[in-house]
Amino acid sequence: MEPELSLVIPAYNESRRLPGYLGAIRDHLSRSDLVSYEVIVVDDGSDDGMGDIVAELAAEWSQLSLGSV
Numbered sequence: 001m002e003p004e005l006s007l008v009i010p011a012y013n014e015s016r017r018l019p020g021y022l023g024a025i026r027d028h029l030s031r032s033d034l035v036s037y038e039v040i041v042v043d044d045g046s047d048d049g050m051g052d053i054v055a056e057l058a059a060e061w062s063q064l065s066l067g068s069v
Contacts, residue, residue, distance in 0.1 A: 001036060002036075003036045003037050003038045003063075004034045004036050005029075005034055005036075005037040005038070006037070006038050006040065007025065007037065007038070007039045008040045008042060008067075009021075009039065010042045010044060011041055011043060011044065011046065012043070012044040012046050012050075013046045013047065013048045013050060014048075014050055015046070015048040015050040015053050016048075018050060022041075022054075022064065025039060026039075026061060026064075029063075036063075037063055038063050038064075038065065039063055039064045039065070040064075040067050041064070041066050041067070042069060043067070044068075044069045045068075045069065051066055054066040
């Protein structure tokens, strides 16, 4: 099934800000009327461990995934 919403977030070295931002997005989307959605964080070569943080969050949030450029 195609998601009703695909949210793509380009990010570079956002390991400090991204977890809080993604938490707010998750809270908002969980209260929405959407049947299905996906959130894709696209890592543009970060060197601050952001990819690992997103991978950890994605383990608990099936709609979240990590992409790369």
